[in-house]
Amino acid sequence: MSASSLPQGGLPTATVTGAPLKVETPFRRFVSEFFESKTAVFGLVVFVLAVTIALLAPFIAPQNPYDLAQLDIMDGRLEPGTVGGAGFTYWLGTDDQGRDMLSGIMYGLRISLAVGAGSAIVACLVGASLGLLAAYAGGKTDTVIMRLVDLQLSFPSILAALMILAFLGKGIMNVVLALVIVEWAYYARTVRGTALVERRREYIEAAQCLALPTWRIIFRHLLPNCLPPLIVVGTMQVARAIALEATLSFLGLGVPITEPSLGLLISNGYEYMLSGKYWISFYPGIALLVTIVSINLVGDHLRDVLNPRLKK
Template sequence: MELSNQFQTENKTNNLPKKRFKLGEFLHLLTKSKSVLIGGIFVLIVIFCAIFAPLISTHDPYEMEMGNRLLTPMKDGHILGTDQFGRDLFTRLIYGARVSLQVGLISVAIAMVIGVTLGLISGYYGGWVDTIIMRIVDIVLSFPVLLLAIALVAALGPGIENVILALGFVYWTNYARIVRANVLAIKEEEYIQAAKTIGSSDFRIIFFNILPNCLAPIVVVATLGLGTAIVSEATLSFLGLGIQPPESSWGWTLAFGMKFIREAPYLSIYPGMAIMITVLGFNLLGDGIRDLTDSKLKRN
């Protein structure tokens, strides 16, 4: 008799309306947004250049030709000219895309894992757990983001690994606050209460019932966060705290180009354009996804 009642309860739970995040429907909506299409084109171009850098590049990114230093664009086979060490600028920028995307993707992934996990725990359990986690968030947010990243990298030391860790730690708070706010609303839904009634574990409720309904805002924050992370990496490299020579970095290339701004302004213009196009692409993509998500929620 008890098993029969439980079976009936499970059936009722399955029949309750659930506002699930439908990936197929969401991807179909993306193709209808001009912002998403334009931003997606920019992002795909950068990703293509990063993946196929050895095939696209025309020179060795580390080869120095002091006799060809500071060549103007389109001279002697150098599409964008050469830097102060005679290295091909086009090749350096292509390989710099790899560094920027690597830092952006991994740091956002770290921030997402930390922030989403803590946001789920904070919103679901509430009480003193919520208080402690949110006070930690408030403490981190009380520091200027870039200043905190600079302090962390200065303490850990320059290098791509430390830059990734520093940015991941700095930006996790955005995910925690947004996920917590969504969990507070979702956990009051009928199907969540029904899941508790039939004895579903907290782990199953959090990660199989609540998390799928938080994916839309998480995707938006992650997409916008990629552009922010790339700018932060370029800033740290510009200040000498990020990627170190001879590795190629847009921020590092821009910093050294400033020393030759009068005689070779292209050394600063082209890295700046690369950063601008990449960040613009991610921002357009994120804005488009946010608009589509908001309109979809209003229709529901």
């Protein structure tokens, strides 16, 4: 800093030399705190890898396991690392139809991740909107919405989903609809709790005094301040939705046979476990477990980063 020259007022002028100071924005602080956890970074890397494999499955999978022209029934239930009749090496073995398990897992990830993420996004939109409405409107509106939430949460999620799919039947869209119905209440309760606190803040009172439209106050001012807990719940619910879809498919009420998921792959090999053909269910189960754990690792650390009360 230099004060060699004096202005007319007699006060020295200060000149800052060197590199400009970097301003720490909330986003930079969030990224810095998130990457401090090695487990969270590991979970994020594994999840990104799973999503990449799912998206590129048609291009990198050794075989399209659901193209009948590429299957050989004589290769059914081959052990991992065995060379098939056509000279093709099945690194993770085959199922009872001669389908390559490695390819089946890659294609199964596509369905599991799509159903989990799709249902979580729709449930978040529905639940968050109802939660914001309940908190802002109050009165009878709040009472009706929260009684619906209590009613929904009183049923076990898997039981409710089974009842819905027993009525609707199999299909990816029906599974997504069933998961949305059993998941939206979690988002509504979380958003309502946060919105009730934010609704008493001065900026909401100022917006009301300016006679801003209700929809603008809710979605422009109230919703952004409810995003941190919503992001955490959404991350956890994606993992939960994937697990629920796998359970439904394992029980035979999930996706159809022509559109495989990891749960359906596990179900296909269940009856062969006692005969020693473990790989038909084992490897899809490992892929499902690793995917769910990676999402939970990310979500658990997001909870710590986005909740100041949990910071040490």
